Amino acid sequence: MDTTAFNHDLLAYLQASPTPFHATAEMAKRFADAGFIALDERSSWELEPNQKYYVTRHDSAIIAFTTGNGDLATQGLRMVGAHTDSPALKVKPNAELTGQNYFQLGVEVYGGALLNPWFDRDLSMAGRVTWQDKDGNIQNALVDFKKAIAMIPSLAIHLDREANKSRSINPQTDIPPVLCRVQGDDKPDFRQMLAAELESQQLKPAKVLDYEIFFYDTQAPAILGLKDEFIASARLDNLLSCYTGMAALLEAEDSPYPCLLVCNDHEEVGSESAQGASGPFLRQVLERICDTNTELTRALQRSVMISTDNAHGIHPNYADRHDGNHGPIINDGPVIKINANQRYATSSETSALVRVLCEQENVPVQAFVARTDMGCGSTIGPITASGLGVRTVDVGLPTFGMHSIRELAGRDDAANLSKVLTRFFQQESLLP
CATH class of the missing domain: 3.40.630.10 (Zn peptidases)
Structure with a gap:
């Protein structure tokens, strides 16, 4: 071999x-x-x-x-x-969040994820979308945004001097990823985002019904180490x-x-x-x-x-x-x-x-x-x-x-x- x-x-x-x-x-x-x-x-x-x-x-x-x-x-x-x-972060059904003029998505923790390493990573999204065509038929399709579209920023150490000793993570409030800024009522609609991804595959959704979408790290798998002994992914x-x-x-x-x-x-x-x-x-x-x-x-x-x-x-x-x-x-x-x-x-x-x-x-x-x-x-x-x-x-x-x-x-x-x-x-x- x-x-x-x-x-x-x-x-x-x-x-x-x-x-x-x-x-x-x-x-x-x-x-x-x-x-x-x-x-x-x-x-x-x-x-x-x-x-x-x-x-x-x-x-x-x-x-x-x-x-x-x-x-x-x-x-x-x-x-x-x-x-x-x-283990991963899975997007919630009604996921859209806005605060301080930022657009975020609420997530559930899937499995026993080690959460600390999820901070400050270039994140994308992928998964399965269930949609309805113009004839009323229910269809499934896979989507992958591929490019980095989100991040979970860490709180700066200046605002939490005990971060290296005692910082814990609240999965409800601390990990919703940040996707973009918003102005006024111009808030993205997540299902419309998914519909656009389907349309980029030449599909024609009349309505996005539901989805199973996960965030993931965009950093590519790699062989690394001083002697190229390891696989990281x-x-x-x-x-x-x-x-x-x-x-x-x-x-x-x-x-x-x-x-x-x-x-x-x-x-x-x-x-x-x-x-x-x-x-x-x-x-x-x-x-x-x-x-x-x-x-x-x-x-x-x-x-x-x-x-x-x-x-x-x-x-x-x-x-x-x-x-x-x-x-x-x-x-x-x-x-x-x-x-x-x-x-x-x-x-x-x-x-x-x-x-x-x-x-x-x-x-x-x-x-x-x-x-x-x-x-x-x-x-x-x-x-x-x-x-x-x-x-x-x-x-x-x-x-x-x-x-x-x-x-x-x-x-x-x-x-x-x-x-x-x-x-x-x-x-x-x-x-x-």
């Missing part, structure tokens, strides 16, 4: 994916370009052996799969999971995993074994939605891949899910926040995530499989366990394992600044994980 080419394409994917809708659309485009056949959940499916398919739900989640050449009940499925959403959690899973499935698309990638939405807010991991999306697709419930149950008992989500790299300034024997290092390989209380779904069996796959690809592997006196996050892994009864392992790539507006990962880690996932998709024997 050419790691340089891999990383440049990863950066292009990150740049094209400012929201879960765009991340899903970009994956769908790439799968279609590779010959995967688009499926519609509202239509009947006639799946064939040795074929490639993909299906999206609500524009923000995707499942891509290959059928292989054998019996699913005896071969099982090689499944990789990730999620398309990231927004939304590495968890588009890094979406990309590695997609790249692996495309690389292993001719595997004779059934393979599947699922990228759910809404993991950052609990996964309980039609397109979240707690919803029925994956099970309903699997029920259509397998002919009967008995076949599905047999297939799942021969299947493995690798849940891929980022891991906390040990921060040199805060090393005491980690267990001394379980501090993942950036560029030292994928991380097996383990938790005694099932916040991660890893077992000794599934962990062993990942270790064997890494050894086969000559890729180093690490382990993460949170300090016993600290809690840890969770992933789609336990949700999928409990919902399907499939053996699951949680794996991630070490990162700094998780849930910040800009996160940091390793130049080598994503390419190495993709190699391991490709081997997994091509593996004949999984677990006893």
Whole structure:
């Protein structure tokens, strides 16, 4: 694998994916370009052996799969999971605010965002708009303003001398972004702004009905560091995993074994939605891949899910926040995530499989366990394992600044994980 080419394409994917809708659309485009056949959940499916398919739900989640050449009940499925959403600022339904002759938009905090880094950044907006055409039909379209149109200015230290010691953030009053000045009653109408964006795509909206719009940082993803060792970008959690899973499935698309990638939405807010991991999306697709419930149950008992989500790299300034024997290092390989209380779904069996796959690809592997006196996050892994009864392992790539507006990962880690996932998709024997 050419790691340089891999990383440049990863950066292009990150740049094209400012929201879960765009991340899903970009994956769908790439799968279609590779010959995967688009499926519609509202239509009947006639799946064939040795074929490639993909299906999206609500524009923000995707499942891509290959059928292989054998019996699913005896071969099982090689499944990789990730999620398309990231913590962000989401525009409210009645968002327009004016004060002191400035136009702002009210926002909600989506997920567990680290808010301090959102200040003093060049922000744009993107997302999905639902609109009505002249015939009364409801339509959806994606928009991306692309250029920097807003900022959340910090309060100057002269006006808050304790800022470096005790400043806290009120998400209702402190973070509405500033977009422009206003004069008198000349206040922008946000829905009219969205309509103009639709018209720039040669669409003809009669009315903008509603929207799911997020602010995002316009600074492009980059490879950085004195030795070019790091990747810096927004939304590495968890588009890094979406990309590695997609790249692996495309690389292993001719595997004779059934393979599947699922990228759910809404993991950052609990996964309980039609397109979240707690919803029925994956099970309903699997029920259509397998002919009967008995076949599905047999297939799942021969299947493995690798849940891929980022891991906390040990921060040199805060090393005491980690267990001394379980501090993942950036560029030292994928991380097996383990938790005694099932916040991660890893077992000794599934962990062993990942270790064997890494050894086969000559890729180093690490382990993460949170300090016993600290809690840890969770992933789609336990949700999928409990919902399907499939053996699951949680794996991630070490990162700094998780849930910040800009996160940091390793130049080598994503390419190495993709190699391991490709081997997994091509593996004949999984677990006893």
